[in-house]
Amino acid sequence: MRKINTSLLEEKIYDMVLRAGVSITPSCLDAMNFACEIEGNEAARFALETLIDNAHVAKTENMPVCQDTGLAVVMLEIGQEVFLEGKPLKEAVNAGVRRAYADGYFRKSVCDPLTRKNTGDNTPAVIHTEIIDGDKINITFLPKGFGSENMSRLYMLKPAQGVEGIIGSIVETVKLAGSRPCPPVCIGVGIGGSFDTCAYLAKKALTREIGTYNQRADVAEIEREALRRINGLNIGCQGFHGDTTALSVACEWAYTHIAGLPVAVNVQCHCVRCEKEVL
Amino acid sequence: MKKLTLPLTKEDVKELRAGESVSITGVILTARDCAHKRLITLLEEKKPLPFEIKDAVIYYAGPCPAKPDTASGSCGPTTSARMESFAPALLDLGLGAIIGKGEMNGETREALKRNSAVYFAAIGGAGALYGLSIKSSKCIAFDDLLSEAVYRLEVEDFPAIVAYDCYGGSIY
Numbered sequence: 001m002r003k004i005n006t007s008l009l010e011e012k013i014y015d016m017v018l019r020a021g022v023s024i025t026p027s028c029l030d031a032m033n034f035a036c037e038i039e040g041n042e043a044a045r046f047a048l049e050t051l052i053d054n055a056h057v058a059k060t061e062n063m064p065v066c067q068d069t070g071l072a073v074v075m076l077e078i079g080q081e082v083f084l085e086g087k088p089l090k091e092a093v094n095a096g097v098r099r100a101y102a103d104g105y106f107r108k109s110v111c112d113p114l115t116r117k118n119t120g121d122n123t124p125a126v127i128h129t130e131i132i133d134g135d136k137i138n139i140t141f142l143p144k145g146f147g148s149e150n151m152s153r154l155y156m157l158k159p160a161q162g163v164e165g166i167i168g169s170i171v172e173t174v175k176l177a178g179s180r181p182c183p184p185v186c187i188g189v190g191i192g193g194s195f196d197t198c199a200y201l202a203k204k205a206l207t208r209e210i211g212t213y214n215q216r217a218d219v220a221e222i223e224r225e226a227l228r229r230i231n232g233l234n235i236g237c238q239g240f241h242g243d244t245t246a247l248s249v250a251c252e253w254a255y256t257h258i259a260g261l262p263v264a265v266n267v268q269c270h271c272v273r274c275e276k277e278v279l
Numbered sequence: 280m281k282k283l284t285l286p287l288t289k290e291d292v293k294e295l296r297a298g299e300s301v302s303i304t305g306v307i308l309t310a311r312d313c314a315h316k317r318l319i320t321l322l323e324e325k326k327p328l329p330f331e332i333k334d335a336v337i338y339y340a341g342p343c344p345a346k347p348d349t350a351s352g353s354c355g356p357t358t359s360a361r362m363e364s365f366a367p368a369l370l371d372l373g374l375g376a377i378i379g380k381g382e383m384n385g386e387t388r389e390a391l392k393r394n395s396a397v398y399f400a401a402i403g404g405a406g407a408l409y410g411l412s413i414k415s416s417k418c419i420a421f422d423d424l425l426s427e428a429v430y431r432l433e434v435e436d437f438p439a440i441v442a443y444d445c446y447g448g449s450i451y
Contacts (some may be wrong), residue, residue: 043440043450046300050402050438058407064353067343067406067426105352107343107426116313118425147358147380147403179381179451180358182403238403239381239451240440271404 002135003083006092008279009137013074013096016141016275018104021064024055027210028186028247028272035184035237035244044242051237051270066271069106070143072097072125073203079134094123109146128200137279140207148185148269151177154199157261163222166191166263170226171233173265174246179239182269186210186248187226190264191219193254202266205250207274214251223249237270280438286334287375289395295441297448301399303437307336307378309430311357314421315365322368329420329429333373338401339380341426342410351413351432353406356380359398363387370394378439382451392447400442400450412437 024032029052036048058065074093078084086092101108101122108122132138153176155169170189177185188208190201213220227249236242247270256262283291285305295301308330310318321328339359343352359366359379366377367390375396377383380403391398401409413432420429442450 043298043300046440047402050405050408054402054405054408057411058353061407061411063407063410064343065407066404067341067353067355067410068357069343105344105346107341107352109341109426118427120425150358180360182380238400238440240400269404 001081001083003085004137004279006084006086006089009089009139010092010096012139012277012279013093013141014100016139016277017072017097017100017143020141020143020273020275021069021104021106022058022062023273024065025210025272025274028270029055031210031247032270035247039237039242039244041236041240041242043240044237047237047240064104064106065273066145067107068109068145068147069101069122070145070273071110072122073128073142073144074125075128075140075142075204075207077130077132077138079136080131081135082137090127093125093127097125098123139277139279141275142203142207143273145269145271148181148267151181151267152202153265154195155263155265156195157263159259159261161261165261166222167226167229169263170249170265171229173267174230174235175233177267178235181267182271183235183239184237184244184247184270186268186270186272187230187246187250188266188268189249189251190262190266191251191253192256193262194256195262197254198262199264199266201252201254202264205252206266206268206272207276208250210248210272212250216253219251219253223251285336287397292375292395292397292445295397295444297441297444297450299441301439301441303399303439304435305336305433307338307432307434308419309338309340309342309432311339311341311427312361313424313427314429315362317421319365319368332369334375336376336378337369337374338378338432342416342430343406343426345416351410351416353410354413354432355406355409356401356403359383366390370396383443388443388447388449391443392445395445397441397445398443399439401437401439409437
């Protein structure tokens with residue numbers, strides 16, 4: 001058994017939140033640079049150049065890349081040999097988030113769903129925990145902007161719709177979103193599981209490095225084909241038309257019921273901010 | 280890139296065409312979901328708005344807090360479609376221009392035409408650059424809404440693209 005004080009987790013999360021808010025992931029920036037190089041549409045290229053410039057300015061000025069510093073999504077894979085001591089896990093995570101959003105001058109965007117009253121400190125965070133083997137904690141922090149989150153969809157397909165139904169759902173989601181989610185987008189897809197696990201898989205898929213494919217060949221083929229069709233939609237950067245509507249499609253899968261084929265499509269804008277650490 | 284100084288005259292607006300890139304200098308007001316709801320409620324109750332709407336420019340945005348000794352935090356545009364149920368009423372009261380991101384519905388485009396107003400698309404995601412283009416920022420209404428309050432921003436060389444012109448032209 002390995003004892004870990006949750007104050008260590010709090011500090012880790014504090015650092016991760018501060019870093020994430022001001023930086024696009026290297027793989028996302030690479031994909032944006034590539035999109036800019038190949039873009040044939042003038043307005044879309046202007047927008048891509050502005051966004052790449054913005055990413056550099058954010059880093060040098062230590063300013064949030066995007067003012068929507070997001071709903072704080074924290075994914076924890078906790079080794080079963082870990083014994084957590086100190087303040088309760090959720091309290092520690094929220095304390096790290098709260099301090100970082102204050103110290104980083106990040107926007108506080110969390111509110112009551114009915115009264116719309118802002119909680120004022122960007123907590124509570126969305127915390128997912130999974131128990132894994134070993135004695136470590138894998139921490140992933142994804143600040144999730146809602147211009148793109150709002151465009152996400154969940155489909156309960158019929159098994160007969162198969163692979164074509166899955167690809168169709170992904171492409172339809174991007175088409176319906178149009179210019180609204182700040183394209184070029186990154187798409188996270190959950191295939192299978194139940195209504196809830198499917199959506200979680202889609203979110204998890206967004207934390208994968210851009211440019212990587214699922215290890216399962218038939219799933220990777222869905223990713224490639226969906227990306228190809230999306231980039232044929234001619235929505236383009238900011239909806240100004242052009243060659244790149246999505247930078248990536250990442251799918252994760254789980255076993256499902258004989259009667260169903262759930263597909264969740266989680267939309268992320270071009271501003272992928274994601275930090276990973278091991279404790 | 281065409282340089283525009285606010286407020287825009289109707290003649291200025293009539294010269295703009297969808298797809299044109301512009302650089303904006305002058306005073307703009309932020310308002311997003313909650314602020315719009317309150318503005319429309321005030322109108323329904325026949326109460327005065329907290330600012331002069333005629334020839335104003337509303338920016339759909341909610342900034343990050345400003346660090347000490349800076350005018351503003353990051354401040355890019357938010358999705359305009361969420362405000363499209365409010366936009367026509369404000370345009371009919373004389374709102375001169377809207378800045379946001381992404382498509383808006385047909386009713387808003389008609390209201391832009393009817394009132395010779397214009398919709399500019401700022402580049403969604405370029406929050407840091409837009410934050411730096413803000414030279415001063417002051418909350419002028421609904422301060423309890425925090426980042427969703429109405430801020431009066433003085434901007435300099437704020438880059439955007441004419442998304443809907445006053446003739447019904449569209450970049451989308």
